[in-house]
Amino acid sequence: MILFLFLSFVAVVAAIFAAPLRAKAWVSLVLTGTGAAAASAKAVEVLATGRTALLWSFDTPLFGHNSGSMDGLSALLVLIIAIGSVAATLYSRGYLAHHLTTKSPAHVALHYTSLTLMSLAMLAVVCSDGGCSFLFFWELMTIASFLLILFDAERPEVRRAALAYLIMMHVGFVLLIVGFARLGAVCGSASFAALPAYFAQRPVLPLFVVFLAGFGMKAGLFPLHVWLPEAHPAAPSHVSALMSGVMIKTGIYGILRVTAAIPAAQMHTIGYILLGLGAVTGLWGVILAAAQNDVKRLLAYSSIENIGVILLGTGIAVLGKASGNPTVAICGIAGALLHTLNHSFFKSLLFFGAGNILSQTRTTSLDALGGLGRHLPITGLLFLVGTAAICALPPLNGFVSELFIYSGILTGIAERSHTLVAAGALTALALIGGIAVLAFTKLYSTVFLGSPRTHVVAEAEEVDSLRIAAMALPLAGILAVGLFPQYALQIVARAADFFTDAPAETYGLSTVCVAVCRTAWLLVAVIAALAWVRYRLLRQREVRQAPTWGCGFTAPNVRMQYTGESFAEGLQSIARPLTDDSCEGSPVGRNEIIPGAHNYDVRHRDRIGSLFSAWWVETLRVLNGRVMRLRTGKINHYVLFALAFLALIFVLSVFDLL
Amino acid sequence: MKLLDILLILLVAAAIPGVINRTRARLAGRKGIRFLQHLYDVRLLLRKGAVYSTTTSPLFRAVPSVYLGAALVAVLFIPVGDLPPVLAFDGDLIAFAYTLALGRTALILGAMDTGSPFEGMGASREALYGALAEPALMLVLGTLALLTGCTSFAEIFAAGNETCHSIVFLLSAFVLLKLVFTESGRVPVDDPRTHLELTMIHEVMCLDYCGVDMAFIKVAGWCKTAALSLLAADAVAATICPRWWLTAPLAVVLTGCSVGIVESTQARNKLVRNTTFILTIAALAALVFFTGYLLQLNIALS
Numbered sequence: 001m002i003l004f005l006f007l008s009f010v011a012v013v014a015a016i017f018a019a020p021l022r023a024k025a026w027v028s029l030v031l032t033g034t035g036a037a038a039a040s041a042k043a044v045e046v047l048a049t050g051r052t053a054l055l056w057s058f059d060t061p062l063f064g065h066n067s068g069s070m071d072g073l074s075a076l077l078v079l080i081i082a083i084g085s086v087a088a089t090l091y092s093r094g095y096l097a098h099h100l101t102t103k104s105p106a107h108v109a110l111h112y113t114s115l116t117l118m119s120l121a122m123l124a125v126v127c128s129d130g131g132c133s134f135l136f137f138w139e140l141m142t143i144a145s146f147l148l149i150l151f152d153a154e155r156p157e158v159r160r161a162a163l164a165y166l167i168m169m170h171v172g173f174v175l176l177i178v179g180f181a182r183l184g185a186v187c188g189s190a191s192f193a194a195l196p197a198y199f200a201q202r203p204v205l206p207l208f209v210v211f212l213a214g215f216g217m218k219a220g221l222f223p224l225h226v227w228l229p230e231a232h233p234a235a236p237s238h239v240s241a242l243m244s245g246v247m248i249k250t251g252i253y254g255i256l257r258v259t260a261a262i263p264a265a266q267m268h269t270i271g272y273i274l275l276g277l278g279a280v281t282g283l284w285g286v287i288l289a290a291a292q293n294d295v296k297r298l299l300a301y302s303s304i305e306n307i308g309v310i311l312l313g314t315g316i317a318v319l320g321k322a323s324g325n326p327t328v329a330i331c332g333i334a335g336a337l338l339h340t341l342n343h344s345f346f347k348s349l350l351f352f353g354a355g356n357i358l359s360q361t362r363t364t365s366l367d368a369l370g371g372l373g374r375h376l377p378i379t380g381l382l383f384l385v386g387t388a389a390i391c392a393l394p395p396l397n398g399f400v401s402e403l404f405i406y407s408g409i410l411t412g413i414a415e416r417s418h419t420l421v422a423a424g425a426l427t428a429l430a431l432i433g434g435i436a437v438l439a440f441t442k443l444y445s446t447v448f449l450g451s452p453r454t455h456v457v458a459e460a461e462e463v464d465s466l467r468i469a470a471m472a473l474p475l476a477g478i479l480a481v482g483l484f485p486q487y488a489l490q491i492v493a494r495a496a497d498f499f500t501d502a503p504a505e506t507y508g509l510s511t512v513c514v515a516v517c518r519t520a521w522l523l524v525a526v527i528a529a530l531a532w533v534r535y536r537l538l539r540q541r542e543v544r545q546a547p548t549w550g551c552g553f554t555a556p557n558v559r560m561q562y563t564g565e566s567f568a569e570g571l572q573s574i575a576r577p578l579t580d581d582s583c584e585g586s587p588v589g590r591n592e593i594i595p596g597a598h599n600y601d602v603r604h605r606d607r608i609g610s611l612f613s614a615w616w617v618e619t620l621r622v623l624n625g626r627v628m629r630l631r632t633g634k635i636n637h638y639v640l641f642a643l644a645f646l647a648l649i650f651v652l653s654v655f656d657l658l
Numbered sequence: 659m660k661l662l663d664i665l666l667i668l669l670v671a672a673a674i675p676g677v678i679n680r681t682r683a684r685l686a687g688r689k690g691i692r693f694l695q696h697l698y699d700v701r702l703l704l705r706k707g708a709v710y711s712t713t714t715s716p717l718f719r720a721v722p723s724v725y726l727g728a729a730l731v732a733v734l735f736i737p738v739g740d741l742p743p744v745l746a747f748d749g750d751l752i753a754f755a756y757t758l759a760l761g762r763t764a765l766i767l768g769a770m771d772t773g774s775p776f777e778g779m780g781a782s783r784e785a786l787y788g789a790l791a792e793p794a795l796m797l798v799l800g801t802l803a804l805l806t807g808c809t810s811f812a813e814i815f816a817a818g819n820e821t822c823h824s825i826v827f828l829l830s831a832f833v834l835l836k837l838v839f840t841e842s843g844r845v846p847v848d849d850p851r852t853h854l855e856l857t858m859i860h861e862v863m864c865l866d867y868c869g870v871d872m873a874f875i876k877v878a879g880w881c882k883t884a885a886l887s888l889l890a891a892d893a894v895a896a897t898i899c900p901r902w903w904l905t906a907p908l909a910v911v912l913t914g915c916s917v918g919i920v921e922s923t924q925a926r927n928k929l930v931r932n933t934t935f936i937l938t939i940a941a942l943a944a945l946v947f948f949t950g951y952l953l954q955l956n957i958a959l960s
Binding site: 409416419422429442516522527537547549558 | 719766775947
């Protein structure tokens with residue numbers, strides 16, 4: 001098995017490095033596609049039959065027994081990863097086309113190797129049963145994504161973001177090692193299957209918190225999310241799509257696996273923790289998203305928001321299970337899982353859209369864009385669908401998953417279990433939904449609507465059809481889940497088997513899905529009918545074009561349009577405590593009756609982000625300075641250190657402290 | 659039955675603006691315009707051609723259909739007294755709220771498409787107030803679910819008279835009525851009689867629409883108002899006698915008179931006060947929820 005792994009690794013590297021420059025993308029696509037197709041075939045089989053499939057199982061001399069298997073949850077994640085990585089690889093062909101001349105072939109080959117390895121590693125992560133193989137693939141995934149972020153390594157901010165990412169991921173990795181090592185030490189096996197046994201005999205909270213922090217680092221949980229808004233703008237867009245749409249879901253996967261093993265007695269506490277963290281993460285993410293004025297940064301914060309929504313659903317499910325209410329449990333977990341799937345669709349689509357904007361206009365700053373809908377009509381339309389889906393508007397997919405979560409909350413309220421907590425969750429989710437509409441109408445309208453704010457934007461052209469094809473893949477997912485939710489429910493219900501015993505169909509969710517399907521089609525039909533009526537009425541009438549009505553002001557210009565900053569100003573004035581504002585220039589003063597020329601630029605930074613970096617950077621620098629004293633550069637000193645270490649081990653074992 | 663339900667809702671939607679106008683006129687000592695004048699206005703609009711801004715994209719032309727379509731579908735979730743709604747399932751409360759949100763999003767995007775700073779102003783305010791009003795609406799719906807143990811409008815109002823929490827139902831109706839004011843852009847949040855100066859919220863968003871499009875937007879606004887007023891009326895009627903012949907006139911009178919009286923006696927809020935006003939509604943909704951929770955706890959104990 002290890003030999004097989006090594007050989008396939010070498011084969012992937014060799015194939016991509018050996019391929020001609022222009023064909024590297026296709027080789028990568030074929031390799032990723034083969035892996036994805038094989039895994040998806042297995043996943044479909046697992047979802048259809050509901051049986052867990054054993055994928056590999058062997059003993060290693062150093063790391064003990066290793067196995068990998070695929071149950072419903074893994075199968076769902078495999079589907080998410082397969083679709084996301086194929087779309088990202090396909091998109092990269094067009095996106096990197098103009099980089100092929102500026103970067104060295106080895107550089108491009110390294111990028112595609114990392115892309116392929118990352119996709120394959122993610123597939124392996126969600127199929128591993130835990131322990132060493134899980135950690136191995138997890139680390140492979142981290143390193144591959146680090147290399148992917150580094151594609152534009154000439155820019156200092158990219159290097160900084162990539163380094164911050166690498167450091168934070170390894171802090172998380174250490175936590176995971178600690179968690180699995182503890183598990184292995186107590187139960188004799190470090191797989192997820194051993195977790196229930198551990199939780200049955202040892203205190204639950206410490207290990208749970210270690211795992212939550214380790215996985216939460218990857219997922220972008222509230223205080224640990226600071227790498228996300230830095231890494232996504234730095235990475236190429238298909239990488240952002242892959243990381244934000246797919247990779248952070250492996251963190252959610254880990255949290256779900258650990259949560260499912262919690263014994264019934266401790267479920268209340270865990271449920272409160274997850275629910276609270278979910279609400280805070282969601283609100284923090286969405287408010288910060290509304291404050292951003294960069295397309296990719298805004299999308300990154302919205303990923304944090306969606307992770308919050310997923311956790312909120314999980315928390316509801318755990319509380320439902322804890323209070324013996326299977327309807328709440330199934331609604332919550334089905335909502336969380338479906339939102340995981342949905343988010344991978346619309347976030348990939350939106351990041352691809354951001355990539356189109358960046359490659360055609362060379363900027364992602366909201367205040368430089370505008371009116372792109374005329375120049376990039378297809379991108380504009382696809383982005384609009386993604387926007388509506390992420391705002392959870394019917395008849396698209398985001399609505400279905402949020403409806404499940406809301407149903408869980410409302411059922412909890414109606415059946416009077418955890419009423420006040422559920423009311424808090426309801427308020428948080430409603431506020432998240434409302435502010436998400438604000439954030440995304442701001443994003444869409446400043447980028448695609450109105451008049452172009454710069455010349456570059458006014459001359460932009462539509463992207464090649466390959467990239468559109470890559471975007472069509474997530475689009476199909478959005479429409480399928482939104483318009484036929486009952487089939488999505490079947491997949492999700494099978495995936496939820498790991499958490500609940502009874503099938504979802506028994507709790508009325510399928511009737512809800514059928515009704516939602518009917519509502520969605522009705523909505524589409526009514527809108528289409530109205531559009532037709534409008535078209536018929538206007539056909540015989542005079543339809544003219546004229547400038548926008550300026551309320552009598554005769555010299556409006558494009559600079560007077562509402563910018564992203566002014567659009568979110570109202571919310572910003574409420575949410576000021578959450579951000580660190582940095583201003584350049586001076587605003588128009590109160591006493592200036594006839595203002596002169598002013599240049600004023602304001603940025604809203606994450607308060608947590610600056611807090612963390614300041615604290616970390618200082619402590620690490622001081623610590624590092626102390627440790628550096630040991631690095632004398634003399635061999636005899638190093639031998640002495642080795643001796644001292646052995647002596648320490650000896651002394652510890654004498655006193656039985658190991 | 660379902661047909662009667664739709665018919666009644668549309669009647670309520672058509673009657674409310676008339677009652678508002680009449681109330682306002684009477685309080686000002688005027689005779690007032692014809693009761694159905696607003697319908698004649700819409701007929702007039704439907705006969706007109708159109709002028710579109712050169713800045714706009716096809717999205718701008720699609721917005722009125724989406725806005726009206728969403729409002730019409732949202733209306734289908736609303737029961738009138740004992741008449742069942744056309745669309746009913748567990749969790750239709752949420753579907754109702756999000757269908758309204760679809761219309762709002764469409765209108766915001768349409769306004770931003772003109773590139774006009776005035777409409778941008780309106781759109782940004784609408785987005786903020788909509789976001790802040792969402793928790794209030796959800797909490798009221800949550801309260802109703804808590805009291806009746808159901809998560810669908812039809813079941814909630816059918817079960818309403820069996821629970822003995824009339825006071826909470828009445829308070830919920832009060833909060834819903836307040837939401838009517840914000841959602842349909844009435845004084846004290848917004849002033850429908852002008853789009854100028856500092857009142858730029860709802861009316862200013864439709865500045866560049868005319869003819870058929872404007873008619874669609876107007877009708878959609880009435881439907882939205884009717885839907886929320888009917889919910890308030892349903893909540894009131896559930897405590898007395900949940901029949902359609904009581905609920906439908908109640909909705910018209912409740913909204914028509916209260917909006918008319920408020921608009922005749924009060925000035926519009928300063929804009930900065932609007933946020934406070936809407937957050938107060940949310941706080942009120944939370945209070946009503948808590949009251950409902952305590953009452954229900956008391957009953958469970960005794």
